[in-house]
Amino acid sequence: SQQGEEDPQALSIQEGENATMNCSYKTSINNLQWYRQNSGRGLVHLILIRSNEREKHSGRLRVTLDTSKKSSSLLITASRAADTASYFCATDGRGGSEKLVFGKGTKLTVNP
Amino acid sequence: EAQVTQNPRYLITVTGKKLTVTCSQNMNHEYMSWYRQDPGLGLRQIYYSMNVEVTDKGDVPEGYKVSRKEKRNFPLILESPSPNQTSLYFCASSRLENTGELFFGEGSRLTVL
Numbered sequence: 001s002q003q004g005e006e007d008p009q010a011l012s013i014q015e016g017e018n019a020t021m022n023c024s025y026k027t028s029i030n031n032l033q034w035y036r037q038n039s040g041r042g043l044v045h046l047i048l049i050r051s052n053e054r055e056k057h058s059g060r061l062r063v064t065l066d067t068s069k070k071s072s073s074l075l076i077t078a079s080r081a082a083d084t085a086s087y088f089c090a091t092d093g094r095g096g097s098e099k100l101v102f103g104k105g106t107k108l109t110v111n112p
Numbered sequence: 113e114a115q116v117t118q119n120p121r122y123l124i125t126v127t128g129k130k131l132t133v134t135c136s137q138n139m140n141h142e143y144m145s146w147y148r149q150d151p152g153l154g155l156r157q158i159y160y161s162m163n164v165e166v167t168d169k170g171d172v173p174e175g176y177k178v179s180r181k182e183k184r185n186f187p188l189i190l191e192s193p194s195p196n197q198t199s200l201y202f203c204a205s206s207r208l209e210n211t212g213e214l215f216f217g218e219g220s221r222l223t224v225l
Contacts (some may be wrong), residue, residue, distance in 0.1 A: 043214070088155070
């Protein structure tokens with residue numbers, strides 16, 4: 001069963017705008033990760049947030065985690081055309097990081 | 113350069129013809145895993161390995177085998193491929209004592225006719 005579910009499935013914005021993607025999950029977690037995938041390529045780790053953290057920043061990325069709502073959001077500020085990719089959340093809610101479960105992803109298109 | 117290498121990157125084969133997709137990592141990672149990615153279904157875990165000679169099933173192990181004889185290699189074996197195994201396959205690795213950040217290969221696109 002899918003642990004993380006991203007929302008929206010697809011998002012199209014203009015360069016310079018902010019992009020927000022959400023992830024909801026079902027069971028308790030130790031940490032939540034966000035990955036990026038350029039079309040047909042391997043996933044690349046972006047950021048990890050632990051269950052005892054509420055917010056984390058990395059460059060233009062801001063991740064929040066609300067464990068009471070079992071949800072996370074990824075904000076990309078001042079988006080660029082190069083940010084066009086699919087973004088996935090991954091959770092370890094089924095017993096550990098060895099069984100990391102990915103959502104179906106949000107496909108972000110940033111128009112120049 | 114730290115990397116996870118998969119081969120082949122692209123393969124078209126026929127039903128029933130055994131094939132192996134190799135995966136090798138040069139980061140001395142204990143943990144390795146295989147995923148398949150299908151439209152509308154996201155990434156699903158096939159098998160994983162916590163260390164040499166230790167493997168376990170993921171969510172969709174049917175029709176696949178793996179082995180972990182060496183730390184760096186984790187081949188995925190399709191003994192008798194079928195069309196429903198047509199997919200994009202990813203190998204990933206990580207350190208166990210880390211928080212689980214996965215390093216992915218570039219993917220292997222397999223078509224079974």
